[in-house]
Amino acid sequence: MDNEITSQSNIISFEEFSKIDLRIGRIIKVEDIPRLNKVYKAEVDLGFEKRIVVVGAAMYYKPDELKGRLVILCSNLVPKKIGNIESNGMILALDGINGKPVFLTIDKEENIELGSRVH
Numbered sequence: 774m775d776n777e778i779t780s781q782s783n784i785i786s787f788e789e790f791s792k793i794d795l796r797i798g799r800i801i802k803v804e805d806i807p808r809l810n811k812v813y814k815a816e817v818d819l820g821f822e823k824r825i826v827v828v829g830a831a832m833y834y835k836p837d838e839l840k841g842r843l844v845i846l847c848s849n850l851v852p853k854k855i856g857n858i859e860s861n862g863m864i865l866a867l868d869g870i871n872g873k874p875v876f877l878t879i880d881k882e883e884n885i886e887l888g889s890r891v892h
Contacts, residue, residue: 794849795865795891797879798824803836809856815839817846817862820887824848827860833873845877845891 801823802816813836815828824846830839845865852859866874879885 792849793847796846796848797885797887797889797891798844798846798864799887800839800842800844800864803828803839805831805836806856806858812855813839814858815864817844817864818887819846819848820889822888824861825858826862826864827853827855827858828864830866830874842876843878843882843885845879 796819798817798819800815801818804814806812806814806827809831811829811831813828813831815826817824817826826846828839847863847865848861850861850863852861854860865877867877869875
């Protein structure tokens with residue numbers, strides 16, 4: 774666990790933080806990626822569009838355990854090629870016990886629209 778919350782080298786301004794586009798999405802499809810056993814290809818529905826992202830969860834979750842989850846997606850990262858998949862975002866998670874990812878989400882689905890901005 775990283776107990777260092779802030780240091781002079783990692784403090785950002787409000788303007789820098791406001792550039793991060795966090796959105797509520799639902800994982801609608803999860804697939805294995807041939808020759809990559811630690812990650813999945815996931816399709817996330819943001820309401821106004823669907824995104825393909827690579828998720829580092831294959832060692833801890835089965836695809837059906839991820840499908841249907843509401844997640845928080847950083848949607849404005851530069852796309853990154855992982856294997857033969859272009860990942861267009863990052864699902865936010867923390868490192869749980871033994872490194873198992875714990876995905877950040879919301880506590881209730883009522884009055885939530887996919888694609889809602891987190892701020």
